[in-house]
Amino acid sequence: MEQGIQPLNPIAVDLGPITVHWYGLIIGLGVLLGLFIAVREAERRGLDKETFIDVILFAVPAAIICARIYYVFFQWDFYSQNPGQIIKIWEGGIAIHGAIIGSVLTGYIFSKVKKISFWKLVDIAAPGLLIGQAIGRWGNFMNQEAYGGEVSRSFLESTLHLPDFIVNQMYINGVYHHPTFLYESLWNLAGVVLLILIRRTSLRTGEIFLSYLIWYSIGRYFIEGMRTDSLMLTENLRIAQVISIASIAAAILIWIYRRKTGQSAKKYLES
Numbered sequence: 001m002e003q004g005i006q007p008l009n010p011i012a013v014d015l016g017p018i019t020v021h022w023y024g025l026i027i028g029l030g031v032l033l034g035l036f037i038a039v040r041e042a043e044r045r046g047l048d049k050e051t052f053i054d055v056i057l058f059a060v061p062a063a064i065i066c067a068r069i070y071y072v073f074f075q076w077d078f079y080s081q082n083p084g085q086i087i088k089i090w091e092g093g094i095a096i097h098g099a100i101i102g103s104v105l106t107g108y109i110f111s112k113v114k115k116i117s118f119w120k121l122v123d124i125a126a127p128g129l130l131i132g133q134a135i136g137r138w139g140n141f142m143n144q145e146a147y148g149g150e151v152s153r154s155f156l157e158s159t160l161h162l163p164d165f166i167v168n169q170m171y172i173n174g175v176y177h178h179p180t181f182l183y184e185s186l187w188n189l190a191g192v193v194l195l196i197l198i199r200r201t202s203l204r205t206g207e208i209f210l211s212y213l214i215w216y217s218i219g220r221y222f223i224e225g226m227r228t229d230s231l232m233l234t235e236n237l238r239i240a241q242v243i244s245i246a247s248i249a250a251a252i253l254i255w256i257y258r259r260k261t262g263q264s265a266k267k268y269l270e271s
Contacts, residue, residue, distance in 0.1 A: 005168050005171050006168075007144055007168070007169055007171075007172075008022075008142060008165070008169055009022075010022055010023065010142050010143050010144075012025055019090075021090040021091075021142075022139065022142040022143075023090055023091075023092060023139040023140075023142055023143050024089075024090050024139075025139075026135060026136060026138050026139035026142065027094070027135075027136050027139050029135055030131065030132035030133070030134070030135030030136040030139075031056075031060055031132055033128075033131055033132065033135060034125075034127075034128030034129060034130075034131050034132035035053070035056050035128060036128075037127055037128040037131060038052060038056075038124055038125050038127070038128035039052055039053065041124045041127070041128075042124050045120065045124060045271065047116070047120070047121075047124065051114065051116065052121075052124070054110075055106070055107060055110045055121065058106050058110060059102070059103040059106040059107060059110075060103075062102040062103060062105070062106040063098075063099040063100075063102040063103040063106070064089065064094065064099065064102075065102060066098045066099060066101055066102025066103075066105075067094040067095050067096065067098035067099035067102065068086070068089050068093065068094060068095075068098070069098060070095040070097060070098025070099075070101070071093045071094065071095040071098060071231070072086055072093070074095075074231040074232075074233075074239055075093070075231065091143070092139075092140065092143045092145050094136075095231065096133055096136075096220075097239075097240060097243045100129070103125075103129070104122065107121050107122055107125065117205065117271065119205045119206035119209065119264075120205055120271050122206070122208075122209040123199070123205060123206060123207075123208040123209050123268055123271075125209070126195055126208050126209045126211070126212035127192050127195045127196055127199075127208075127212075129212065130188050130191045130192045130195065130212060130215075130216065131188070131189070131192045133184075133188050133216070134184075134185045134186075134188035134189045134192065135185075137181040137182070137184050137185040137188070138181070138185065140181045141166075141169060141179075141181045141182070142169075144169060144172050145181075145229060146180055146181040146184070146227065146229065147170060147172060147177040147178060147179065147180055147181065147227065147228065147229065148177055148178025148179070148180040148183075148226040148227050148228060149177065149178055149226060149228055150175045150176065150177060151170075151176050151177060151178055152176060153167060153171075153176050155176075156170060156176060156179070160179075162179065162182075166179060166182065177228070178226050180223050180226050180227050183219075183223050183226070184219060184220065184223050187216075187219035187223065188216065188219070191212065191215040191216060191219070194211075194215060195208060195211060195212060195215075198211060199268055199269075200269070202267055202269075203267065203268050204258075204259070204264035204265065204266060204267050204268060205264050205266050205267070205268055205271050206254075206255075206258055206263075206264050207255060207264065207268065208268055210251040210252075210254060210255050211251075213247050213248070213250075213251040214247075214248055214251045214252070216247075217243075217244040217245070217247040217248045217251075218244070218248065220240055220241075220244045221240075221241050221244040221245065221248075224238050224240040224241050224244070225238070225241065
């Protein structure tokens, strides 16, 4: 390591038997802010905020569990030999695609049980999901994960104009890396602004959420191609890129199908 450069401490609080990691705190902050944004929009759309809080209470644990299962599944060669590591989510290893799958499935089941519109539910949740993902990437930053290929320090300082605390944290295993966590975080924040703007237009029910899937997946596809710590399906095929392409295609097909069949006849602002 270059002289004087030390990574940030991933542990926020160490009280002996109780250790609190920045990763968990940052993920929690993302969840809370996402929930705050979603609840405010739910009230504007005439959905009882208690109902929305209820679905979050189920969706968050389901998202975390599915995110971990997803990650462990694709890293089974390691975890089959180290089963004690499976529960250590505070050390990283939360796959966002797994979290999306878990939260959407929970929302679908909840909507059927409570007899409310699934599409209205996920439309309201979409900006909150994206801001949660944007904040959550800073948990990866604290753990020095979700980074890209090798770059020079001058690239980070002079080209990207990043502050020292980010530049130094990107010094991993003797080299500097692309801060792909930051690229994705900024892409997601831009997506939050986009979703908030387009939900004021004449888009129909379900299309805010489908826009979220398309936006996030486009950014994830290209940013994932820069990463050096991707989950791999084959030697040259990144799992996240496959899922991103599939998500874009599915979102577009569902969008067209719902329009053609009249399932999205009602506009979002009318729902």
